[in-house]
Amino acid sequence: MKAVRLLEYGGQLVFNDVPTPTIARDEILVKIKSTAVNHLDLVKASGTARQILPIDLPWIPGHEFSGVVEQIGSDVAAYAPGDAVFAANETGGAYAEYLAVKPAAIARKPSNLSFEEAASVPVASQTAWQGLFTHGHLKKGQTILILGGAGAVGAYAVQLASHGGATVIATASGDDEAYLNSIGASRVIDYRKAQFEKVLREKVDVVFDLVGGDTQKRSFLVLKEGGHLVSATQPVSQDEAAMHRVSGVMMRLAPSGDVLGRIGRLLEEGTIRPDVATAYALQDAAQAWKDIAAKLPGVHGMSPSGPGAARRKPHGKIVLRVA
Numbered sequence: 001m002k003a004v005r006l007l008e009y010g011g012q013l014v015f016n017d018v019p020t021p022t023i024a025r026d027e028i029l030v031k032i033k034s035t036a037v038n039h040l041d042l043v044k045a046s047g048t049a050r051q052i053l054p055i056d057l058p059w060i061p062g063h064e065f066s067g068v069v070e071q072i073g074s075d076v077a078a079y080a081p082g083d084a085v086f087a088a089n090e091t092g093g094a095y096a097e098y099l100a101v102k103p104a105a106i107a108r109k110p111s112n113l114s115f116e117e118a119a120s121v122p123v124a125s126q127t128a129w130q131g132l133f134t135h136g137h138l139k140k141g142q143t144i145l146i147l148g149g150a151g152a153v154g155a156y157a158v159q160l161a162s163h164g165g166a167t168v169i170a171t172a173s174g175d176d177e178a179y180l181n182s183i184g185a186s187r188v189i190d191y192r193k194a195q196f197e198k199v200l201r202e203k204v205d206v207v208f209d210l211v212g213g214d215t216q217k218r219s220f221l222v223l224k225e226g227g228h229l230v231s232a233t234q235p236v237s238q239d240e241a242a243m244h245r246v247s248g249v250m251m252r253l254a255p256s257g258d259v260l261g262r263i264g265r266l267l268e269e270g271t272i273r274p275d276v277a278t279a280y281a282l283q284d285a286a287q288a289w290k291d292i293a294a295k296l297p298g299v300h301g302m303s304p305s306g307p308g309a310a311r312r313k314p315h316g317k318i319v320l321r322v323a
């Protein structure tokens, strides 16, 4: 099969032929239609976090995909060849024509989504779901501050929190205000012009941090006592959390077919929507990585475009078309 591989840490992506995976009795072989690009692909490939995020080289990146079941192991009953599915997976492998996966992480593709749209969903939406509800214990009637609301994860967090009956405040570039209002934010704070802790009058029950650094530090100041700070970006200081009488946790996505199935139903009924920024052919993965690296200083040896004036850009994920 054709696949994109990384041969060494920090190296170039190579597009060529590799053996098609074989499946165990409890696995499914999926013929991949589309995959999507995540920061995690680049971070793992750079080797900078190899102690906590090791990969086996040569490595096929790709932590989410949509596709069609090609073959099932003898112990698999929940799916049959021909089923359209989508999923996130922890080890990568989806920048390829075929992938062997366990059924527990996959769900049926929402019928109203194209394969490209479906591939953009699993990582960002499940990160948002688990950040809000599993770690943030967000309830109807509460208020949440989402730091980085216009990004891929943030947009799902805004939609899911709003659908769950919470009041949603988000930080983003000013250009994104109308977009965020349209998907459920009741207030948007332009992070380039104001510091959220200075303009918020009332404290919030939950902060979902998708930015990190100083932004995370400042979020302790806006949490109610007993509130929850959930970060998807970096560890939370337990000393600071105790000092402010809040809980603080850095989450890591645990892909779940059950959660993704529930998200799939919300997508199918039109309660939430996906966003695809750009689609590239699989063999152009290196260009897609350059686009993403522009937002990630120092990763994979690429120079960031750097801060500066807010620029108009499409929302959502970069997707790779495989078949």
Ligand SMILES: NC(=O)c1ccc[n+]([C@@H]2O[C@H](COP(=O)([O-])OP(=O)(O)OC[C@H]3O[C@@H](n4cnc5c(N)ncnc54)[C@H](OP(=O)(O)O)[C@@H]3O)[C@@H](O)[C@H]2O)c1
Pocket: 039, 040, 123, 124, 127, 147, 148, 149, 150, 151, 152, 153, 154, 171, 172, 173, 191, 210, 211, 215, 231, 232, 233, 251, 252, 253, 295, 310, 311, 316
């Ligand atoms: N822990 C996990 O399991 C997990 C899973 C998925 C993602 N993540 C992490 O979560 C983070 C977000 O991922 P993503 O895919 O949503 O990223 P993304 O699509 O690149 O979005 C990042 C967003 O943050 C905005 N932003 C940048 N600086 C900001 C600031 N100081 N205040 C408010 N907004 C700011 C950007 O807006 P502008 O472009 O307008 O500046 C952009 O809209 C990344 O660090 C990613 O690695 C973690």
